[in-house]
Amino acid sequence: MILTTKILPRYAETDQMGIIHHSVYAIWYEEARTIFFNEIGIKYDEIEKMGIMTPLIELNCEYKKPAYYNQEVEIRTKIIKLTPVKFIIEYDIFNKENQLINIGKTTLAWADSKSFKIINLQKKYPEIYKSIEEIVEN
Amino acid sequence: MILTTKILPRYAETDQMGIIHHSVYAIWYEEARTIFFNEIGIKYDEIEKMGIMTPLIELNCEYKKPAYYNQEVEIRTKIIKLTPVKFIIEYDIFNKENQLINIGKTTLAWADSKSFKIINLQKKYPEIYKSIEEIVEN
Amino acid sequence: MILTTKILPRYAETDQMGIIHHSVYAIWYEEARTIFFNEIGIKYDEIEKMGIMTPLIELNCEYKKPAYYNQEVEIRTKIIKLTPVKFIIEYDIFNKENQLINIGKTTLAWADSKSFKIINLQKKYPEIYKSIEEIVEN
Amino acid sequence: MILTTKILPRYAETDQMGIIHHSVYAIWYEEARTIFFNEIGIKYDEIEKMGIMTPLIELNCEYKKPAYYNQEVEIRTKIIKLTPVKFIIEYDIFNKENQLINIGKTTLAWADSKSFKIINLQKKYPEIYKSIEEIVEN
Numbered sequence: 001m002i003l004t005t006k007i008l009p010r011y012a013e014t015d016q017m018g019i020i021h022h023s024v025y026a027i028w029y030e031e032a033r034t035i036f037f038n039e040i041g042i043k044y045d046e047i048e049k050m051g052i053m054t055p056l057i058e059l060n061c062e063y064k065k066p067a068y069y070n071q072e073v074e075i076r077t078k079i080i081k082l083t084p085v086k087f088i089i090e091y092d093i094f095n096k097e098n099q100l101i102n103i104g105k106t107t108l109a110w111a112d113s114k115s116f117k118i119i120n121l122q123k124k125y126p127e128i129y130k131s132i133e134e135i136v137e138n
Numbered sequence: 139m140i141l142t143t144k145i146l147p148r149y150a151e152t153d154q155m156g157i158i159h160h161s162v163y164a165i166w167y168e169e170a171r172t173i174f175f176n177e178i179g180i181k182y183d184e185i186e187k188m189g190i191m192t193p194l195i196e197l198n199c200e201y202k203k204p205a206y207y208n209q210e211v212e213i214r215t216k217i218i219k220l221t222p223v224k225f226i227i228e229y230d231i232f233n234k235e236n237q238l239i240n241i242g243k244t245t246l247a248w249a250d251s252k253s254f255k256i257i258n259l260q261k262k263y264p265e266i267y268k269s270i271e272e273i274v275e276n
Numbered sequence: 277m278i279l280t281t282k283i284l285p286r287y288a289e290t291d292q293m294g295i296i297h298h299s300v301y302a303i304w305y306e307e308a309r310t311i312f313f314n315e316i317g318i319k320y321d322e323i324e325k326m327g328i329m330t331p332l333i334e335l336n337c338e339y340k341k342p343a344y345y346n347q348e349v350e351i352r353t354k355i356i357k358l359t360p361v362k363f364i365i366e367y368d369i370f371n372k373e374n375q376l377i378n379i380g381k382t383t384l385a386w387a388d389s390k391s392f393k394i395i396n397l398q399k400k401y402p403e404i405y406k407s408i409e410e411i412v413e414n
Numbered sequence: 415m416i417l418t419t420k421i422l423p424r425y426a427e428t429d430q431m432g433i434i435h436h437s438v439y440a441i442w443y444e445e446a447r448t449i450f451f452n453e454i455g456i457k458y459d460e461i462e463k464m465g466i467m468t469p470l471i472e473l474n475c476e477y478k479k480p481a482y483y484n485q486e487v488e489i490r491t492k493i494i495k496l497t498p499v500k501f502i503i504e505y506d507i508f509n510k511e512n513q514l515i516n517i518g519k520t521t522l523a524w525a526d527s528k529s530f531k532i533i534n535l536q537k538k539y540p541e542i543y544k545s546i547e548e549i550v551e552n
Contacts (some may be wrong), residue, residue, distance in 0.1 A: 278475060286444060286445050286448070287458070288444055290442045302426075306424060306426055310422070310484055311422075314484070320483070320484060321483050344470070346448055346452070
């Protein structure tokens with residue numbers, strides 16, 4: 001599954017170069033991730049209450065072209081890898097001219113929300129694991 | 139004119155109290171303001187290129203109830219005052235239960251984007267002034 | 277007591293006007309507040325663990341002059357009002373030329389960190405209340 | 415040269431996991447980078463006025479342990495690679511227990527601040543290039 005989300009860059013997200021600041025992209029990835037999981041019926045806020053957290057363990061961003069205030073961008077989000085202890089999501093961001101301006105990858109761990117320890121999702125929550133497994137893009 | 143905008147609170151906008159951090163509301167007001175001006179055909183990024191800036195000179199926020207990650211809020215935005223040199227916008231934020239959770243007011247100046255000096259919008263850009271005047275809510 | 281804190285404005289805090297974005301000031305107030313309470317021996321993170329939270333209930337900012345990236349500012353912080361259920365802090369921000377560029381006021385409630393309900397600090401934690409009472413600036 | 419900078423994590427930088435949000439680290443790297451360049455006498459805001467910009471083209475972060483509000487961290491910053499068109503900086507972040515909690519790498523281009531085009535720093539500003547060359551850590 002590839003989910004397409006649209007984001008309107010905010011004024012507060014610009015910097016004095018006149019472009020969207022590079023730190024903002026990780027926040028956009030996260031918004032795209034939230035909506036991705038909402039779509040498949042696994043709401044982040046609900047799984048957090050169930051005891052699952054997904055702390056980031058790695059972040060990679062490639063900046064190809066700038067994004068600008070009030071110029072909508074489109075994020076295409078897909079899970080590219082899933083293991084019992086972690087998963088990797090890729091985000092491809094396009095501008096209005098359909099140019100690929102940014103590529104992001106986030107590696108997230110499955111962790112217990114109390115102890116912060118890594119959990120084996122496949123063992124602890126086999127149903128959630130299975131429903132994610134079905135939508136991984138290879 | 140009262141414009142209604144919806145915002146999905148981001149994870150990055152939460153703090154360790156488990157609620158949306160108070161500094162985020164000013165950014166939401168600004169997003170609502172951008173969409174408000176887009177709606178009436180006066181795009182912020184375009185008027186900035188024309189030479190008009192609208193620096194904030196005063197901000198007031200009342201926090202009545204918390205907002206939460208992934209729980210959509212609705213912002214009702216209206217211009218409540220306009221003078222040749224400044225204008226005041228009010229933002230009323232509601233949660234899903236239709237409870238008023240936050241009230242914001244921003245006072246913005248009309249300024250020249252090169253010199254940063256206050257301008258008299260009514261004299262310099264009478265058409266823009268007039269089109270805004272027509273939608274002020276008293 | 278008036279506490280003086282210095283902050284070096286960050287690049288990420290600028291916007292495309294070339295100045296520090298207005299939403300950043302509330303974050304600076306909060307940093308000044310943290311250091312203020314560290315100084316008087318009442319660390320925020322520790323009182324939070326004790327069960328006290330201080331949610332913001334009102335924020336007021338006046339923007340007089342811009343702040344700029346890499347141009348240090350000085351914040352003078354003082355508690356100007358204390359009641360058993362809330363307190364008000366004022367922040368005066370100065371640039372290198374000793375010009376007052378921003379005035380902030382935050383009203384914070386004393387609340388229980390579990391129930392989020394307002395508490396009477398004077399009754400529940402009389403010693404903390406007393407030590408704060410002694411440093412209020414009138 | 416390795417520069418050591420200290421940062422006090424802000425409350426606004428926490429998220430509802432009770433830790434510093436992952437998007438904040440890129441902002442800390444940038445603050446460390448600013449102070450690094452201040453130290454060697456090449457102030458970012460001044461070279462920007464001269465016509466040089468350093469847009470980010472790649473960002474990599476490894477998150478090993480969380481950082482917490484009001485718990486100071488130490489950032490050790492060094493330039494690990496310099497070419498005429500770009501440079502790579504590494505940031506190692508330690509907590510109070512001297513544990514390495516985060517490793518960041520940023521690749522920045524030398525660009526013209528008007529045209530946003532890549533410039534050859536060695537040719538256009540040989541003195542700046544040389545002074546940076548001398549402090550690269552291999």
